[in-house]
Amino acid sequence: MPGTGTVYRWELFKLRHQKRTYLGLGAAIVVPILFVLAIHFRHHGPQHGGDFAFSSYLDRSGLAVPLVLLLFGAVWMFPLITALVAGDIFASEDHNGTLKTILTRSLERWQIFAGKALAAATYAVVAILLSGTVAVVAGSVQSGFNSLQSLSGTIVTAPKATELVYVSLLVYLIPIATIVCIGLLLSSVTRNSAAAVVGTLMVSLLFQLVGILPGLSGLQPYLLSTQFNAWQGLLRTPIDWAPIIRAVWVCLLYAVPAIGAAFLVFIRRDVAGG
Amino acid sequence: MSTGPASSQATAASDEGPPPLEVRGLVKRYGELTAVAGVDITVRAGDVYGYLGPNGAGKTTSLRMMLGLIRPTEGSVRVFGRDPLQSVAALEGVAGFVEAPTFYPYLSARRNLEMLAAYDGHGASQRIDEALDTVELSGRAKDRVGGYSHGMRQRLGIAASLLRDPKLLLLDEPATGLDPAGMRDMRLLIRRLADQGMTVVLSSHLLAEVEDVCNRVAIVRSGRIVYEGEIAALKRGAAGASYRLETTDDERALAICQAQPGIADTHLNEHGRILFTADEAAVAGLSQALVEAGALIHALAPQTVTLEDLFFSFTEGDAGLAPGADAGEPEPAAHATEATT
Secondary structure, three states: OOOHHHHHHHHHHHHHOOHHHHHHHHHHHHHHHHHHHHHHHHOOOOOOOOOOOOHHHOOOOOOHHHHHHHHHHOOOHHHHHHHHHHOOOOHHHHHHOOHHHHHOOOOOHHHHHHHHHHHHHHHHHHHHHHHHHHHHHHHHHHHOOOOEEOOOOOEEOHHHHHHHHHHHHHHHHHHHHHHHHHHHHHHHHHOOHHHHHHHHHHHHHHHHHHHHOOOOHHHHHHOHHHHOOHHHHHHOOOOOOHHHHHHHHHHHHHHHHHHHHHHHHHHHOOOOOO | OOOOOOHHHHHHOOOOOOOOEEEEEEEEEEOOEEEEEEEEEEEOOOOEEEEEOOOOOOHHHHHHHHOOOOOOOEEEEEEOOEOOOOOHHHHOOEEEEOOOOOOOOOOEHHHHHHHHHHHHOOOHHHHHHHHHHHOOOHHHOOOEHHHOOHHHHHHHHHHHHHOOOOOEEEEEOOOOOOOHHHHHHHHHHHHHHHHOOOEEEEEEOOHHHHHHHOOEEEEEEOOEEEEEEEHHHHHHHHHHHEEEEEEOOHHHHHHHHHHOOOEEEEEEOOOOOEEEEEOHHHHHHHHHHHHHOOOOEEEEEEOOOOHHHHHHHHHOOOOOOOOOHHHOOOOOOOEEOOOOO
């Protein structure tokens, strides 16, 4: 019997045949490589001391590369890659006019919604783990597979640091999952791929903007942009779980209404066009 | 292969169980705009049912409601007695497309059908090759749909519908945009499917197509049904009432017609021929009177009307009633109502 799993498998199949998928995954691969190349060529130019977390370790351990990428790409790069699919996954059906084609088969709307949402989330997971892996490999080629200094100043062995890098990526996926939900909402509401992709990125950037406005520092812990840095708690000794736990519930506060609204819009909408 | 409209199927169809499609009081409003203003139709098993109307009459909106894609503002749709808004399970045995059939342009025709078959279950994937053969697309099945012509997409739309092994097929303008050969092929395909026992609802404004393949018809105007019933009865009602007369002495014949009981609307057409309306008994009486008066008859024939004539009489002007429409064969579901815009 067809079900959510059927939709999920075919959505992944469709993603494999769309250019935007490779645009996002290409960026997830190329950006770490460019970053490592920049480190490489920096050796031949004037030296600038880094003043951000792990910057001083970029030359000593390739494992610092994915973490620095997370720091810099947190609010725009990975949300953009995520939005490329999440913002498109419903809107493209409207664009192609295929919603009426799939909604008159033997699957309930909720099954189609669930399959699509899972596929968008899967793409985000793949993109971030792929980017992290490329960063680890390219960084290790450039600077070696060496131990890393945690944010508390303790030295972490290379295998342990690798584990922490991947767990950090998983923690980073918590706010990214929220971005997926926002992308799905904008995709189903706007029915326009470009508007949904740009809108999703704008939401992410707006949170960051709100965070730097004077007088609103009290809101900082509850902003989505803050949760993008929750993974840093893993790189302290002992591990600081507070920002991670906060990221979970704060992200749920944003994600649940977003996915709920997206669901209701999709379930109730009249398919008068696509 | 059938050579004419599918009237025989309708009469041969089983009366058991709920009808394939029953629509009652269907209304759809978008704010101030009323797209569908109270549609009532009943499609019987075996019908090839034409759903006729000019552009903007509400045909596609009605079809979308029949397929559960749009929620009606008022009224109900039942397909085989089930409500398509309650669950897609209600659409079991139902297939079709509204407006142009649509597919994923970056996938091949076969991949598109494989996906839709997976969404259908019930062994639909086993029917892919047969469906492609039926619409004569087997040779192009590996090509991406993005490169397909309009006609090929229309045929692929039929193939996608056939995967569901439908008993009721809803087709919205399937021949629109096709070249003459494509239209002929589509007509033959629909006939072939009807011959296999499928009930077909065919929304169209191509009147020759409908007249050729359909046995029953609903004519919609401004969101309202202005006629529902057998095409043959509709034509018989209109044609039976109107006659053309040529005699050796038309002047005298005209006077006789005007004086003869049961003869009405006597007038000359642009070619100077006498036209009148009458029932068969009155025509017999007229023949005798003409002979007795020495006006020998060259021709006395019922006027042939096409569905197109009737369609325009229903859908143009203020009256919205075809000549002789209410003289059509009475049947419980058939009715002609005054159109209001």
